[in-house]
Amino acid sequence: MSESSTTGSGRKARLNRARVLSAALELVDEEGLEALTMRRLGQRLGRDPMSLYRYAESRSALLDGLTELVLGQLSVPRGLDWQATLRGVAHDMRRLALRHPNVVPLLVTRPLSTPLGLRPHGTVRPLEQILSLLIDAGFTPAAALHVYRAFYAFLYGHLLNELQELVVDPDENDAVLRLGLYHLPAKEFPRLRAMAPVLADYDGARELEVGLNILLSGLAAALKAADK
Numbered sequence: 001m002s003e004s005s006t007t008g009s010g011r012k013a014r015l016n017r018a019r020v021l022s023a024a025l026e027l028v029d030e031e032g033l034e035a036l037t038m039r040r041l042g043q044r045l046g047r048d049p050m051s052l053y054r055y056a057e058s059r060s061a062l063l064d065g066l067t068e069l070v071l072g073q074l075s076v077p078r079g080l081d082w083q084a085t086l087r088g089v090a091h092d093m094r095r096l097a098l099r100h101p102n103v104v105p106l107l108v109t110r111p112l113s114t115p116l117g118l119r120p121h122g123t124v125r126p127l128e129q130i131l132s133l134l135i136d137a138g139f140t141p142a143a144a145l146h147v148y149r150a151f152y153a154f155l156y157g158h159l160l161n162e163l164q165e166l167v168v169d170p171d172e173n174d175a176v177l178r179l180g181l182y183h184l185p186a187k188e189f190p191r192l193r194a195m196a197p198v199l200a201d202y203d204g205a206r207e208l209e210v211g212l213n214i215l216l217s218g219l220a221a222a223l224k225a226a227d228k
Contacts, residue, residue, distance in 0.1 A: 068122035
């Protein structure tokens with residue numbers, strides 16, 4: 001039942017924080033982060049914007065809630081080896097990013113604005129789970145933290161890169177024309193012009209796997225060396 005719908009007695013459905021955040025996510029998915037204001041959200045829910053402050057005391061709190069809502073859909077499964085688990089997390093995060101592309105910049109930057117211990121628990125839980133995974137696999141606590149940071153730096157970089165892989169004309173067969181590379185002077189950008197077919201053949205899932213192979217093989221080698 002939608003927020004603006006009514007009950008059988010004709011009364012509006014009661015709001016709660018989950019419903020408010022769900023409506024906020026829908027708004028951001030459709031119109032972008034800039035569209036998210038208490039006024040617009042109130043209109044979407046058919047409520048006085050002031051009533052929404054019960055569930056998020058500010059727009060900043062609303063953004064934190066969105067981050068927690070999306071990251072709450074990410075799970076770190078148990079029972080697999082650490083490399084398989086990180087691969088799964090990476091692909092799950094990519095699927096979330098493609099489902100909610102307007103939220104990705106928020107996921108990347110929002111936690112940086114709040115000290116670690118003051119962040120919503122749902123945004124810190126993946127860190128706790130991955131640290132436990134890596135320490136159980138044999139990494140020292142300090143090394144596990146380095147791995148976590150390297151993993152997420154790579155993952156967020158990949159997601160931002162994939163989301164900005166713009167094609168000027170998707171119906172154009174010629175790769176140079178398709179990517180708009182003809183705007184780049186050939187003498188100044190010979191490599192990019194020459195690599196047009198490769199650039200046009202971008203596959204996000206495949207690129208993610210290539211990057212994970214490079215990253216995880218290096219981390220595995222570091223763990224093996226530490227055991228000697």
